[in-house]
Amino acid sequence: MSAAPIPPAAGIVDCAVHPAPRHPDDIRAYMREPWRSRPFPGLQRYFYPAPNGDFDPAAGPNPGTDPDLVARHVLRDRGAAAAILLPQTRGLLPDLDLAAAICAATNDWLAAQWLDRPGFYGSIRVSPADPVQAVAEIERWAGHPRMVQVAVPMQAHQPYGQRLYAPIWEAAARHGLPVAVHIDSASGVELQTTPVGAAAHYVEWSALYPLNFGVHLASFIAEGVFGRLPDLRVVFADGGIDMLPPLAWRMDKNWRPTRNETPWVDRTPTAYLRQHVRFLSHRLEGPADAATRAKWLSLTGAANLLMYGSSYPAWDGCDPATAVAGADSATATRILGASARDWYRLAGEAAQA
Amino acid sequence: MRHRVARAAEIPPGGMVLVPLGRRGVGVYNVRGAFHALSNLCPHAGGPVCRGDVTGTTVAGGAPYAQEWVRDGEILRCPWHAWEIDITTGRTITDPTRTVATYPVTVEDGWVVVEVDER
Numbered sequence: 410m411s412a413a414p415i416p417p418a419a420g421i422v423d424c425a426v427h428p429a430p431r432h433p434d435d436i437r438a439y440m441r442e443p444w445r446s447r448p449f450p451g452l453q454r455y456f457y458p459a460p461n462g463d464f465d466p467a468a469g470p471n472p473g474t475d476p477d478l479v480a481r482h483v484l485r486d487r488g489a490a491a492a493i494l495l496p497q498t499r500g501l502l503p504d505l506d507l508a509a510a511i512c513a514a515t516n517d518w519l520a521a522q523w524l525d526r527p528g529f530y531g532s533i534r535v536s537p538a539d540p541v542q543a544v545a546e547i548e549r550w551a552g553h554p555r556m557v558q559v560a561v562p563m564q565a566h567q568p569y570g571q572r573l574y575a576p577i578w579e580a581a582a583r584h585g586l587p588v589a590v591h592i593d594s595a596s597g598v599e600l601q602t603t604p605v606g607a608a609a610h611y612v613e614w615s616a617l618y619p620l621n622f623g624v625h626l627a628s629f630i631a632e633g634v635f636g637r638l639p640d641l642r643v644v645f646a647d648g649g650i651d652m653l654p655p656l657a658w659r660m661d662k663n664w665r666p667t668r669n670e671t672p673w674v675d676r677t678p679t680a681y682l683r684q685h686v687r688f689l690s691h692r693l694e695g696p697a698d699a700a701t702r703a704k705w706l707s708l709t710g711a712a713n714l715l716m717y718g719s720s721y722p723a724w725d726g727c728d729p730a731t732a733v734a735g736a737d738s739a740t741a742t743r744i745l746g747a748s749a750r751d752w753y754r755l756a757g758e759a760a761q762a
Numbered sequence: 763m764r765h766r767v768a769r770a771a772e773i774p775p776g777g778m779v780l781v782p783l784g785r786r787g788v789g790v791y792n793v794r795g796a797f798h799a800l801s802n803l804c805p806h807a808g809g810p811v812c813r814g815d816v817t818g819t820t821v822a823g824g825a826p827y828a829q830e831w832v833r834d835g836e837i838l839r840c841p842w843h844a845w846e847i848d849i850t851t852g853r854t855i856t857d858p859t860r861t862v863a864t865y866p867v868t869v870e871d872g873w874v875v876v877e878v879d880e881r
Contacts, residue, residue, distance in 0.1 A: 666844035
């Protein structure tokens with residue numbers, strides 16, 4: 410892919426950096442008993458190993474674990490003003506109290522080890538299967554000046570628009586925190602990777618699993634969550650914007666004959682997107698050729714909903730040039746940072762660009 | 763051109779007749795004593811909209827997930843793609859820019875009279 414011109418003053422905001430503890434068990438230091446000594450999964454994704462390992466070799470032997478090195482790679486080397494850190498948790502664990510304890514320890518670890526550094530902003534990890542504890546965790550961190558979003562797994566046992574989860578989204582909206590949906594690492598007790606069974610190979614899993622965003626998005630819309638919570642904002646952090654337009658066309662078309670089943674949906678499904686939804690960039694998306702890509706960006710309106718995220722230190726991460734290939738200068742500025750500064754209402758050093 | 767389409771008593775409240783006027787026929791509806799005449803042509807895909815059910819529709823209630831049944835007898839549902847049409851105005855519920863053609867109706871000497879100029 411040809412390199413796009415990156416505006417020198419773009420003030421890049423990288424919306425997806427995945428820090429990890431040096432050892433997966435290091436978060437135990439932030440847990441109390443009985444959780445501290447309780448067994449729980451590590452951070453590897455068990456069933457779909459990436460071809461050369463999960464990480465970019467350039468990220469070093471302990472990828473994503475050293476705040477200084479991560480700052481050098483994602484901020485200094487790429488000229489980024491800010492990075493939004495989204496640590497992984499351990500999948501959908503059947504013991505909801507253990508899952509909540511892992512989220513809380515991850516948040517404490519992130520705040521203590523990472524968020525005191527310039528340019529780093531954090532995500533409040535919560536376990537959505539237990540809305541009571543999830544809301545309490547949001548309340549515990551909402552006042553932290555560096556926690557700028559709530560993060561939940563893509564994996565779920567029910568689509569996220571369903572009423573079980575409503576208190577979590579109400580809390581996020583009340584505090585003006587976007588909700589990032591991202592495929593979690595590790596495996597808990599999860600559903601099949603596709604609704605018709607498990608994908609057998611990495612190529613199937615990597616192409617298809619991010620598209621589960623569509624199930625959550627359709628659910629948020631049809632259940633009326635966006636209608637009831639004008640301030641709720643959702644970020645699909647594994648990408649998938651290339652599949653958004655066909656999904657939106659399909660939903661708009663069948664909204665008309667079925668509107669009476671969901672009378673709280675008082676506009677076409679597409680009409681909710683600009684206010685409520687963003688996608689992070691992913692290198693799999695869009696046509697490979699830059700000229701066709703420019704057409705794709707403008708035809709689909711993708712540029713309005715897209716924000717740059719590197720997925721550092723993932724093996725299939727996205728650099729700024731790839732994220733804006735084919736985009737004109739104004740569009741590139743929006744994708745690389747301007748949209749994110751508005752979306753996250755970033756203050757401090759990230760606000761200056 | 764003005765057409766006597768039926769004796770008023772032949773179309774009681776809630777009733778309708780489909781008469782061979784205009785290009786596709788015209789449905790004449792009695793909604794609680796008021797007559798309305800609509801073209802039998804859905805603006806969405808050209809379906810025979812007057813063959814659809816006369817029904818009501820839903821609006822969101824005050825509480826989350828609450829829905830109320832409203833406008834019973836005032837909504838026509840196209841038999842092809844289920845678009846909802848307001849019988850009293852011809853407007854589709856989901857796209858007010860798309861409208862079923864309507865015609866003036868009067869009651870004269872006990873006759874329902876519809877004015878349809880097109881052929």
